[in-house]
Amino acid sequence: MTTWLHRAASRTTPSRSRRSTRLVALFLALSVATVGTIVASDTRSAYAVDYPSWDDVQRARSSEAATVSQISAIKALIEGLRAEVERTQAEAIAKGEAYQEADQRFQEAALKAEKLTTQTDAAALLATQSKQRAGEIVAQQYRSGNGDVSTNLLVNAAKADDMLYTYGMADKFTEQTAGIYEKAVQDQNTAKALADQAQVAQELLEALKAEAEQALIVAQEAAEAAAAAVAEQEANEAVLNAQLTVLSERRAATEADYATGVRVREEQERQRRAAAAAAAAAAAAAAAAAGASAGAGIVGQSGWAKPAYGGITSGYGNRFNPYSHVWRLHAGTDIGAACGRPIYAAKAGTVTYSGPNGTYGNFILVDHGGGIQTGYAHIVNGGLLVGRGASVSGGQLIAYVGTTGGSTGCHLHYEVRVNGVATDAVPFMRNQGVTLG
Numbered sequence: 001m002t003t004w005l006h007r008a009a010s011r012t013t014p015s016r017s018r019r020s021t022r023l024v025a026l027f028l029a030l031s032v033a034t035v036g037t038i039v040a041s042d043t044r045s046a047y048a049v050d051y052p053s054w055d056d057v058q059r060a061r062s063s064e065a066a067t068v069s070q071i072s073a074i075k076a077l078i079e080g081l082r083a084e085v086e087r088t089q090a091e092a093i094a095k096g097e098a099y100q101e102a103d104q105r106f107q108e109a110a111l112k113a114e115k116l117t118t119q120t121d122a123a124a125l126l127a128t129q130s131k132q133r134a135g136e137i138v139a140q141q142y143r144s145g146n147g148d149v150s151t152n153l154l155v156n157a158a159k160a161d162d163m164l165y166t167y168g169m170a171d172k173f174t175e176q177t178a179g180i181y182e183k184a185v186q187d188q189n190t191a192k193a194l195a196d197q198a199q200v201a202q203e204l205l206e207a208l209k210a211e212a213e214q215a216l217i218v219a220q221e222a223a224e225a226a227a228a229a230v231a232e233q234e235a236n237e238a239v240l241n242a243q244l245t246v247l248s249e250r251r252a253a254t255e256a257d258y259a260t261g262v263r264v265r266e267e268q269e270r271q272r273r274a275a276a277a278a279a280a281a282a283a284a285a286a287a288a289a290a291g292a293s294a295g296a297g298i299v300g301q302s303g304w305a306k307p308a309y310g311g312i313t314s315g316y317g318n319r320f321n322p323y324s325h326v327w328r329l330h331a332g333t334d335i336g337a338a339c340g341r342p343i344y345a346a347k348a349g350t351v352t353y354s355g356p357n358g359t360y361g362n363f364i365l366v367d368h369g370g371g372i373q374t375g376y377a378h379i380v381n382g383g384l385l386v387g388r389g390a391s392v393s394g395g396q397l398i399a400y401v402g403t404t405g406g407s408t409g410c411h412l413h414y415e416v417r418v419n420g421v422a423t424d425a426v427p428f429m430r431n432q433g434v435t436l437g
Contacts, residue, residue, distance in 0.1 A: 051077065051236055057243045067247055074244045081233040081240075088226035092219070093356050099212070099219035100358025106208040108329045110421040111318075113205050130188070209420060216353060220388055223355025227387075297344035297395045304432035305395040307346045307376065308412040310337035312437040316424040331422035332375065332415035333436055339380060339410035343399040345392040346374045346414075346429075354387045360413065361405025364398060375415035378407045 052060075052074065060070035296309035314334040320327055337343075349368035357363035362379035364386065380402025392398055403410045414436070416425040429436050 051240070052243060054243070057246055060247060061250065067250070071244060071247050074240050074247070078237055078240050078244075081229075081237055085226070085229045085233050088222070088229040092222040092226040095215075095219040095222035096356035096360075096363075097358035099215040100360050100363075102208070102212040102215040104328070104331075106205070106212040106420070107331045107422045109205045109208050111329055113202055126190075212420075219357065220353050220355060224388070226355075297342065297397070299394040300433045302432040302434070303394050304347050304429065304434050305344055306429075306434050306436065307374070307414050308335045308337040308341060308343050308401060310335045310341070310411070310437075312336070312426070313411060315426065316422070329422075332377065332413045333425040335412045335414055335436065337401045337410065337412050339401055339403060341401045342397050343376050343379065343383075343401060343412055345394060345396045345398050346416075346434075347372075348394045349374075349392060351386050351388055351390045351392060351398075354384050354390075357405070359406030361402065361407060362399075363405075366392060366398075371419040373415075373417040373420070375413075375417065377413035377415070378402055378404050378411060380404065 052070065057070065060066045296306045299305045312333060313336040314330060316333055317330060318327060319330045343364075345366055347366075347368045349366040351364060352367045352373070353363065353365035355363065357377065360375075360377035362377075362381065362384055364376045364379065364384065365373055366375075367373050376399055378401070379399040381404060383400035383402055385400075386392055386398045401410055401412050407413075414425055415422050416428045417423065418428075426436050
């Protein structure tokens, strides 16, 4: 039976299905257009070039015209390599920014949906209590009337609203009872309105999540394309420069010329890497010594580890962003570690993203299974030590602290996500036996 509260609510509450459908349809149309633009811009053909061989260089020496032509072609190839690196790196940054913004919208919508759900539950409870109170008052007012009616009302106070219509007594309310009735109707309407908003928010959230997931894929592909362009430049520019030197000096072109240069460069690179490794080891040792008492990188019985050593400088929640100067959700916990300090994987898992990510700067996302992910932002340039698809163990060194992206100083922005939604990392980690800060 339709109750008097439900009938009153139906008169004052708009159709949820129509409003929800219109809002979601509009948002999905905008989202598809946005993602379509992102994907379309990434469909250009891969950069492919035919590089001259040493035989080509040797033949070019047969005439002045051929030599000049080959020199021009080689210079163009070198410039093309450099331009491709710049283009792919710029594109990786742009796609990373698009992903970070899409994810930010999703995280903010998730927080709003969670709050609406909490408010809806509270309003529904209040409406139920108001409805029961109205029934109790009515039952008390009519207990001295018709014996059967008053007895039924007292025994079935929670269903008194239905019974009043059955017995045609709705017009006999006293002034006090009418006030109770109006309060119950208001609470019922509030609960229904909040439920409508929560439903719309949840449907929009699903669309935002799909957009963020697509943007993540595009951004990672762009980051990998940029890395491939750098690798191609490193692999081919040295050869091209050696060929250019041979042609410019008008001497016999032999691969020995390049081989000699390669040995010199390889030795220089070996020494550079050895120096970098020694510096990194020293930094890691210093950081480990400094953070040993706090347990940074040390895996506990739960399988979790503190990702970095340092005090908490900013927590999870809405805040006035010191970089963008706007109020937005801060989805992580900032750990005030110095630049160059190590960042450890908080738990074993698989890297699902590694690259530039808008205001997050250089960013790593690790999937630990069971719907749990951790994120590490503002990593120093050159400090990404793992790529997408890499398996990492808990406490493994995966990056170095920096201040890239929308950062005002050296620190690690650390996130914990449950089913893709960011949550406060401090209590989450505490439940794993790890104290941040």
